[in-house]
Amino acid sequence: MSDAPEGLILVDKPAGPTSHDVVARIRRATGQRRAGHTGTLDPPASGLLVIALGRATRLIRFLPESPKVYEGTIELGVTTETDDLAGRVLARDSGPLPAFEEVRDAARTLLGKQRQTPPAISAKKVDGERLYRRARRGEAVEAPAAEIEVFEFDLLEGASEGSLPFRASVSKGTYVRALARDLGALLGCGGALATLRRTAIGPFDVTSAISPPTEENESTLSAAAVVPLDRLPLTLPTHRIDVARVARFAHGGPLPAPETGTGWVRVDGPGGRILGVGELRDGTLTPRIVLVDPPA
Known part of the structure; x- marks a missing residue:
């Protein structure tokens, strides 16, 4: 059996690289060929990635998958093709933005179980192919709505000029980009995700995460950063x-x-x-x- 570490590593992904990029860095730093994350983050997003190494990859489906907790900002008055500010702008609302109380009340209506339509450009598969690949070919495909649950959706202090700081706790499969889009639609002015950071997945918290290795320091990853197999919090008796x-x-x-x-x-x-x-x-x-x- 290889001496490469096996278990979980919690990584604080910076904005920019893909989740696949971060997994590749961990693979090189640990010498562990088998590695995979438990849930992706879009390149513009930062925060917690849970990466399984070695035999732990066989246990990913038994790890806690929710709630997933995010913090970020929503920009009101704009609609984009990706439901975030990284995408092409489809419309801008030049009218007055809604009052904070109206926004807060609209956010409350998005709590609970619901069916959510994924963003038109996303990694969601339809007929076995990811939506973003079909979008690149100019195909207009709407993914079927999926059952999700929003446990918390709180607007935080610091809202200004249509920029809304928020904190959301959601189930697996929830697109926070779509949550921003749906809030904007409820308000009639449009909305798009401006920034996003994942702070927790179930019992895993970003405060316990390490920064991903870089090309310059790939050999400095400590074995202490790995949660061993025996300590994995499986959702099984x-x-x-x-x-x-x-x-x-x-x-x-x-x-x-x-x-x-x-x-x-x-x-x-x-x-x-x-x-x-x-x-x-x-x-x-x-x-x-x-x-x-x-x-x-």
Whole structure:
């Protein structure tokens, strides 16, 4: 097995590079070929990227995915093709902007579960192809609305000249750009996302994140920055097995389980060491993801 680190790294992405760029830097800095993030950030956005390394990439779907917390600013009076200020301007409203109280009341109507239409230019796939690729060919395609939830949408102090600082806590799959667009539509003046920073994903907070390595300091990444496999906060109940059953689990063999429940579980061995993920059904634990090698 490689000596490259395995687990999670929390990275504070600066505005500019793509999420893929940051993952590539981490891959080079750690020597770990298997790496992937748990949720992308658009290039103009900054903030938290959770990057899985090695065997942790097999556990991404079991990591907490929400709430996702963002801070940023919305520009009222403008509509763009991307729903942010990076896109081509489609319209500007030259009339008086709404009062703060009206904006606040409109923002409150966007709370809760709802169906949200993704931006026309985004990484959302329609018929197996990302919308931005189809947009480059001049195709006008509207993605179907998706079920999302907005837990918090607070306007912060400092609003001026149509620029609205905000803080939003949302579910997985929510486009904050679309939230800005929808707020502007409710107000009748248009709106676009001006700046965005992700500060948290579930239990992960940007205050615990590191700056991404650069070409000049790729070799300085500390192993202490990696959250090891055993400490990953999986959204699964834990099923523990004794040392006598570790070998059978490592070989992928089913094990008798006294639990009457069904579903996926994290499987730990002695000392809390994570062995993998299994499925409980009809009194049997079946290995589904094995993270350990069989004993020699």
